[in-house]
Every structure is written in structure tokens, then in C-alpha cells.
Amino acid sequence: MTLTEMLASKPPAQSELKSREEIRLRLEKDSSRLVVVDDDPTGTQTVHGIRVYMDWREETLGRAFDRKEAVFYVSTNSRAYPEAEMRGFSRELGKNLQAAANARGLRVLLASRSDSTLRGHYPSEIDALLEGYGEEPDGVILAPALFEAGRYTIDDIHWVEDASGQMLMAGETEFARDPNFGYTKSNLKEWVEEKTRGRWKKEDVLSLSLETLREKGSSGAREILLRARGGVPVILNAAAYEDIETAVMALAEAEEEGKKFVYRCAACFVKVRGGFEDRPLLTAAELGLAKGPGLVAAGSYVGKTSRQLECLFKSGSPGRYEAIELDVNRVASGGEAARAEARRAAGCADAGLRAGKTAVVYTSRAVRSSQGKEFLDFGGRVMKALCDTVRAVSVQPSFVVAKGGITSIEIARTGLGVEEAFVAGQIAKGVPLWELGPETQWPGVHYVVFPGNVGNDHTLKEVVDELGG
Numbered sequence: 001m002t003l004t005e006m007l008a009s010k011p012p013a014q015s016e017l018k019s020r021e022e023i024r025l026r027l028e029k030d031s032s033r034l035v036v037v038d039d040d041p042t043g044t045q046t047v048h049g050i051r052v053y054m055d056w057r058e059e060t061l062g063r064a065f066d067r068k069e070a071v072f073y074v075s076t077n078s079r080a081y082p083e084a085e086m087r088g089f090s091r092e093l094g095k096n097l098q099a100a101a102n103a104r105g106l107r108v109l110l111a112s113r114s115d116s117t118l119r120g121h122y123p124s125e126i127d128a129l130l131e132g133y134g135e136e137p138d139g140v141i142l143a144p145a146l147f148e149a150g151r152y153t154i155d156d157i158h159w160v161e162d163a164s165g166q167m168l169m170a171g172e173t174e175f176a177r178d179p180n181f182g183y184t185k186s187n188l189k190e191w192v193e194e195k196t197r198g199r200w201k202k203e204d205v206l207s208l209s210l211e212t213l214r215e216k217g218s219s220g221a222r223e224i225l226l227r228a229r230g231g232v233p234v235i236l237n238a239a240a241y242e243d244i245e246t247a248v249m250a251l252a253e254a255e256e257e258g259k260k261f262v263y264r265c266a267a268c269f270v271k272v273r274g275g276f277e278d279r280p281l282l283t284a285a286e287l288g289l290a291k292g293p294g295l296v297a298a299g300s301y302v303g304k305t306s307r308q309l310e311c312l313f314k315s316g317s318p319g320r321y322e323a324i325e326l327d328v329n330r331v332a333s334g335g336e337a338a339r340a341e342a343r344r345a346a347g348c349a350d351a352g353l354r355a356g357k358t359a360v361v362y363t364s365r366a367v368r369s370s371q372g373k374e375f376l377d378f379g380g381r382v383m384k385a386l387c388d389t390v391r392a393v394s395v396q397p398s399f400v401v402a403k404g405g406i407t408s409i410e411i412a413r414t415g416l417g418v419e420e421a422f423v424a425g426q427i428a429k430g431v432p433l434w435e436l437g438p439e440t441q442w443p444g445v446h447y448v449v450f451p452g453n454v455g456n457d458h459t460l461k462e463v464v465d466e467l468g469g
Helices: 003-007 021-029 058-066 083-102 124-133 188-195 210-225 241-256 267-273 303-315 335-354 372-392 405-415 459-468
Strands: 032-038 050-053 071-075 107-113 139-143 151-154 157-161 167-169 206-208 232-236 261-265 295-298 321-326 358-363 399-403 420-428 431-436 446-450
Touching (some): 003 157, 021 032, 032 267, 050 058, 071 405, 107 124, 139 241, 206 210, 241 267, 295 303, 295 405, 303 321, 303 399, 321 372, 358 372, 372 405, 420 446
Parallel strands (some): 107 261, 206 232, 295 358, 399 446
């Protein structure tokens, strides 16, 4: 079934907003700041003109508040860490956030941005952030819809659109079989019960349905939100931006009446809650790029990334790309063998760039059959080797593309030394482009954060074409 067929029996989408600027002005009037704690950097895939911070010291958060910008991101990369470690730094972040905000008399709207295919540390990440922040909300808004990547929530079921336009329940996709964050339920009420291990029963979970949002509007949604108590999960059904706009208007009204919510969401919700207007995709001409060979680093292991790499290599003219496989078997145990493999790959990248080729460094495509801590430890060693490779490249590329959420944050922070970055916009649908600062390995170079599960088979090629010519 297609999205059009699925929505045929639903009321039409409609919004009471004239523009999202109303939401932004409301934030600024209330001395509020929307702080987005991002579990990998792909959460910037719908926004523009904002800053991303790579650490959460009280000093850094204070600097972010002092810039008087209504929205900013803090990238934690929590999805790459075991739960115990994630809890520790999430509590610290929450504590520092409260201290910095209280010192300036600001109200914080806290968003925990995570994966639109339901992977990540839920509910423990929200729990840890709130433990540190010292506040219990009335409700937790669950808003995983990401239209740019074909993710929709309809009748409380989360759907993923495949390449042919057919809608699949999220629990039936490859994402649900994630070695560390797998799940079986597609109905989000049942998913909550599954992920919270019965702490919240499906019958206790509240829901903003499409029927409520589209027929009763913000007043109907507000009535449901006012019923929230004790941190109850609230599912936001959404199949269009108008649905999220109606829900956000209701949220703003409920919050002004004293209700407290935190948001566990994908990037579409942040776009609306932060009052971001739509803008066209970025172009190389607009960015003022001098087209030339770039560096692509691919660590994402999902099938979509593998197909995009295959398409990139097949479509290129002879000698256009330097394909460099980073052998995960050589880096699996760490140590000198891993360092030697990174040096070899970096040398190949340098040679390719000197020859005018875009260097594409990618990890072996096979996925190891491991789970939990073993999977994360193995992934950590592979990621370290990929970052070591990027750091050892001596020829400056014209641009850098990092493929995969965890890959992009680690290469930014560890490989390139990014402390904060400016999000200029999107270079493709759901694919953000950052401008790197003076503290980085290659100041001024444009950095593309390319999620592993976004785009069709040709999108990576199209991005490289646009940036490199």
C-alpha cells in the first residue's frame, strides 16, 4: 500500500498557522530556548542557520545561551555508547544545562532527537537527561516522523516507505533488526510497552491521532495534552508537516498553562518546534565552492549505504574515484594492526586526491553477527580506525562527506577536531551541510552529514556530483 492509498480515508491535512515564524516569535517572547540533544549529528537534516556544539560543559552551554539564539544542538553521539556510559554523560549534560539556564533565567524546552526508524537508547536516554536536569515532565512527546526520509506515523503505527513507494511497518524493516537497538513492535503504544519493559502499558499511552489533529485542530489536541501526568508517553501521529504544526500549537498553549513536556523526536518535529521556515536545497554555486576532488568516508553498514556506494562507483567516469576499502578484519583487534591499516588507507586517499580523484574510504560491507556490548566495542574499533584514516590524510579535499550518523559525528569530533559547527542547510533532501570552523583540521571546508538510511540509491552520487563537479 502506498502513502496516498493509506491516507485516502483520512481527513485532509490542514494547519492553523500562517507561518512557522509565529512559533519562533513565541519562543523568543517567552525567553525560551529549544535545546536539541542529538544522539548523532543527522538531526540537523531539516534545519538551517543554527549551531551545533560537540561538548556539554557548563561553559559551552552558557556560551550557547549567551548568543541569544532560540535553538541550538548538542551532539552527544549517544547511540554509539553502551547504556551505562550513555547514562553517565546524559545526566551530566542535564545537570550542566539546568545550571547554565538557571544562571540566565531561561526556560529550556528539551528535545532528545533520535532515529526516525526507532533505534537508540529509549527510554533510558530521556530518563538520564531528566535525572540530571532535576525535573519530571507531565508527558514525553514521541514524534518519530521524518517525511524527507519516508517515515510516517499513522493510526499509532510507524511506517517506513521503501524505494518502490510501498509502506512497510517499521518492525518489519532491517532497522528493527539492529544488533543493539532492535525491536519487534510497529504500533508505538506496543513499542513503548516493549522498550520500557512494561513500565508503561500500551493502554496508558496517550495519542494525538490524525483525526484529532485534522478535525479538532489545536484545541482538540490541547485537551489531550492537558491530561498528561507523570511523564506519560504521548504519540504524535503525523503524515504531513501540517499535523506537526497543529500539535506544536497545542503544545505551546499547554506549556504556557504550566504543563511540562520533553520531546523524543526525529528532525521534522524540531523543524516545526523551532519555527524553521522551508528553504531550497543548497547548491555549490550558492556556497561558492571551487569544485574539485573530495573525501568520502562511509562507515554505515545498512544496505542503503552499500547500494549508494555501488551506484557511485558504477556511475563514475574511469579514474574519477579512488575506492579504498578499510578492512575491518585488520582493525577488529585494535593496536598496531589497526593503525597500520589506517595509515595504508590514508596514503591511498592522499594519492587519489593528488591525482584529482575523489577518495572514497569505506569499511568492509559485511556485518558481524554480534550484539550488545560486543557489537558496540567492535564498532568502536572500526570507527577509531576510520577517524584515524581521515586524520592522517594530508592533502586537503574540496569537501568531505561522512556517510552514517555515528560515522559523521566521530569523524567531525575526532577525525577533524570540530568543537562547534554552523549548519548552512541541506545539500540533498534530509542531508545537512555544515561549515567547519577555524579550530578544525581543514578550516572552511564544507562537511556533509549524510545519514545512512536517507535517500535513494543515487543520492550519494548526486551529492558528490553537486559538490565536486
